[in-house]
Amino acid sequence: MGWFSTTPFLNVPDSTQITYKKSSWWKLNQQKLTPWIFLFPGLLLFLVYVIWPIFNSLYISLLQWDGLSPAIYVGLSNYIELLDDEYFYISLMNNLKWLILFMLAVPIGLGLAIFLNQTIFGIRLIKSLFFFPFVISQVVIGIIFSWFYNPRGVIGPFLDKLGLSNYAILADENFATYGIIFAGIYPQIAYCMILYLTGLNNLNTDQIEAGRMDGAKGFSLFKNIILPQLKPATFLAIVVTVIGSLRSFDMVAIMTQGGPYGSTNVLAYYMFETALSEYGYRMGYGSAIAAVLFTIMMFYILFFIYRMYQSEKKGL
Amino acid sequence: MFPIPIQKRPLINRISYKILVPVSLFIWLIPLIGIMLTSIRGLGDITAGNYWGIPSEFLLFSNIKDVFQNTPMLSYIINSFKITIPTVIGAVAISCMTGFALASYKFKANLFIFFTFIAGNFVPFQILMIPVRDLTYQMGLYDTVTGLVLFHVAFQTGFCTLFMRNFIKALPNELFEAARIDGTSEFNIFLKIVVPLTRPAIAALSVLIFTFIWNDFFWATVLIQGQHAMPITAGLKSLNGQWVTVYHLLSAGSIIAAVPPVIMFFLMQKHFIAGLTLGASKG
Numbered sequence: 001m002g003w004f005s006t007t008p009f010l011n012v013p014d015s016t017q018i019t020y021k022k023s024s025w026w027k028l029n030q031q032k033l034t035p036w037i038f039l040f041p042g043l044l045l046f047l048v049y050v051i052w053p054i055f056n057s058l059y060i061s062l063l064q065w066d067g068l069s070p071a072i073y074v075g076l077s078n079y080i081e082l083l084d085d086e087y088f089y090i091s092l093m094n095n096l097k098w099l100i101l102f103m104l105a106v107p108i109g110l111g112l113a114i115f116l117n118q119t120i121f122g123i124r125l126i127k128s129l130f131f132f133p134f135v136i137s138q139v140v141i142g143i144i145f146s147w148f149y150n151p152r153g154v155i156g157p158f159l160d161k162l163g164l165s166n167y168a169i170l171a172d173e174n175f176a177t178y179g180i181i182f183a184g185i186y187p188q189i190a191y192c193m194i195l196y197l198t199g200l201n202n203l204n205t206d207q208i209e210a211g212r213m214d215g216a217k218g219f220s221l222f223k224n225i226i227l228p229q230l231k232p233a234t235f236l237a238i239v240v241t242v243i244g245s246l247r248s249f250d251m252v253a254i255m256t257q258g259g260p261y262g263s264t265n266v267l268a269y270y271m272f273e274t275a276l277s278e279y280g281y282r283m284g285y286g287s288a289i290a291a292v293l294f295t296i297m298m299f300y301i302l303f304f305i306y307r308m309y310q311s312e313k314k315g316l
Numbered sequence: 317m318f319p320i321p322i323q324k325r326p327l328i329n330r331i332s333y334k335i336l337v338p339v340s341l342f343i344w345l346i347p348l349i350g351i352m353l354t355s356i357r358g359l360g361d362i363t364a365g366n367y368w369g370i371p372s373e374f375l376l377f378s379n380i381k382d383v384f385q386n387t388p389m390l391s392y393i394i395n396s397f398k399i400t401i402p403t404v405i406g407a408v409a410i411s412c413m414t415g416f417a418l419a420s421y422k423f424k425a426n427l428f429i430f431f432t433f434i435a436g437n438f439v440p441f442q443i444l445m446i447p448v449r450d451l452t453y454q455m456g457l458y459d460t461v462t463g464l465v466l467f468h469v470a471f472q473t474g475f476c477t478l479f480m481r482n483f484i485k486a487l488p489n490e491l492f493e494a495a496r497i498d499g500t501s502e503f504n505i506f507l508k509i510v511v512p513l514t515r516p517a518i519a520a521l522s523v524l525i526f527t528f529i530w531n532d533f534f535w536a537t538v539l540i541q542g543q544h545a546m547p548i549t550a551g552l553k554s555l556n557g558q559w560v561t562v563y564h565l566l567s568a569g570s571i572i573a574a575v576p577p578v579i580m581f582f583l584m585q586k587h588f589i590a591g592l593t594l595g596a597s598k599g
Contacts, residue, residue, distance in 0.1 A: 031421070034502040038417035039429065042410040042473045049470030050436040053447035060446055067450075118322045120334060126341055128585060132348065135581045137531035139549040140570045143556055144351045147563050154350040154367045186347070191592070198593035200318060208318055226318050233596040243438055250533045254553060271442040276449075276538065283446050290442035301438045305431050312427065 109192025
């Protein structure tokens with residue numbers, strides 16, 4: 001309706017003139033307004049469903065609230081309670097284990113990519129099959145590995161041979177987390193592999209040939225010439241692996257639900273459990289856990305944005 | 317080429333490579349092969365502990381039939397489609413617009429908005445969970461497909477905008493300028509020039525988002541409660557609780573759940589990988 005205000009001097013509502021005025025105003029401002037019109041639906045949805053909830057959650061973390069009865073403002077007491085919460089520390093430690101072990105997906109993916117970067121008959125199909133685990137839902141991967149680890153399941157016969165009959169890794173509080181991480185890393189390796197395969201595909205052949213002329217071979221060729229060229233792939237692989245490791249919810253929910261005795265909890269699952277499960281509806285406390293997770297993630301986000309900002313300034 | 321093409325290596329290397337590749341593929345896929353073998357077995361094999369041997373009966377189809385008959389699997393699958401397809405259409409359409417706006421117009425807030433979209437896309441779901449659930453509840457959309465789709469579209473807009481913006485940015489700007497000089501309106505530039513040229517990006521995004529949303533479990537758990545709207549991931553999880561010992565049926569169910577994204581991947585492989593590896597090489 002804004003543009004009608006540009007016609008206050010017209011006493012007679014002359015429709016043709018109004019349209020003319022409207023279009024000329026529009027013509028003048030079209031360049032300025034169009035991006036905002038195009039941005040509007042996306043920006044609105046994003047603000048309502050992503051940006052506002054972040055701040056709202058941070059606020060809820062200062063409340064004591066079960067989601068139904070009136071909330072009580074309690075300041076930082078949820079965070080203070082976290083400091084004394086054994087399960088919070090277990091979850092945090094497990095997140096750290098996830099993060100560190102998940103990083104293995106990057107070199108393993110690179111190794112696989114180098115191994116498969118050949119042109120033999122059927123290699124395209126083979127690469128796709130290696131990539132397969134990434135396409136499948138984590139829920140399915142979780143179910144597959146639960147079945148796989150079940151001592152009376154697929155792995156049973158091998159355990160018998162190793163003298164570990166009836167050993168259930170997911171029921172062992174010392175090792176269950178590693179069992180889940182192993183399952184979680186499986187599709188992540190596939191993702192890293194595909195990133196590196198793309199990177200290897202786009203290597204600068206001249207540089208490699210020049211390096212070979214100079215007598216660079218094997219590892220020194222790899223380290224001095226190949227690896228620097230794979231930098232964009234490595235960067236992306238690290239970014240997606242860090243994020244993947246912090247989004248461990250699905251696997252934990254399917255495989256152990258945090259058990260045995262809370263030993264496989266991670267922040268993502270512990271938050272859900274506190275806020276939305278039979279253990280009680282502690283929205284404020286759950287939000288405080290989410291805020292901790294968010295803060296950790298924010299470091300990576302800012303690092304990523306900083307990198308993008310640098311390349312924007314340079315490139316475009 | 318790196319590494320050196322195997323064809324230039326001695327015969328012995330070539331032969332061992334050709335043996336090593338299928339062997340490693342087999343090892344890599346053992347978990348998947350395990351579940352496939354399980355899905356064709358009968359209860360007899362499972363209780364007898366015959367997991368790796370030759371199945372005594374071939375029951376894949378009867379297991380699949382069992383799953384469909386005795387569980388709401390069919391309705392889970394239909395729900396998954398009802399959630400996934402509108403999300404793909406919504407997120408891709410919206411991000412074509414936001415991507416275009418951020419790629420081809422200069423204005424002060426441009427980079428800030430762009431980075432906001434990227435940052436939001438990496439945020440852990442848990443920080444959104446309680447407010448989004450409340451909001452959905454208040455709109456009367458809790459436990460409905462619509463409520464879940466709305467959130468998915470909003471969240472995916474972050475990633476899709478990043479993707480589309482970079483793609484459109486790489487298009488030659490002269491095209492737009494020439495059209496502007498010819499007097500083409502900005503909307504027609506979008507409809508007649510940008511949309512047709514971004515078709516490969518639209519295809520890549522569509523397969524990616526299809527897979528992401530089909531495989532979503534967290535939001536289906538948070539925003540859906542009843543069977544009537546539950547997608548297959550959450551459905552499988554509830555079956556997982558019920559069927560601790562009936563692994564052959566659970567395996568069959570898992571395979572059914574994996575089929576649509578797998579088909580999508582094989583049909584659109586090039587686009588899928590192009591989408592996932594965006595930025596992995598300096599083009």
